[in-house]
Amino acid sequence: MIDRQQLESILARRFPGAPLDQIAAAANAIMGLDREPPLDRYCGSGTGAGGSRARGKDDEVALPLPTATA
Numbered sequence: 392m393i394d395r396q397q398l399e400s401i402l403a404r405r406f407p408g409a410p411l412d413q414i415a416a417a418a419n420a421i422m423g424l425d426r427e428p429p430l431d432r433y434c435g436s437g438t439g440a441g442g443s444r445a446r447g448k449d450d451e452v453a454l455p456l457p458t459a460t461a
Contacts, residue, residue, distance in 0.1 A: 395418055395422060398418045398421060398422065399414055399415065399418050402414045402417055402418060
């Protein structure tokens with residue numbers, strides 16, 4: 392596991408003109424990535440795509456793509 396000072400050193404070498412506050416903010420963000428809970432990839436109960444409401448019969452939907460005939 393990399394510690395914060397090593398990470399700041401790597402960021403300072405990678406971005407030589409960056410101000411120290413930006414390097415510190417980037418280090419905070421990178422170190423915080425480990426602590427975030429995993430995102431729920433499938434909204435809701437997994438019964439379909441996530442959305443704000445069900446599609447009704449009067450909703451407009453794009454026409455299907457034509458099938459290739461060879």
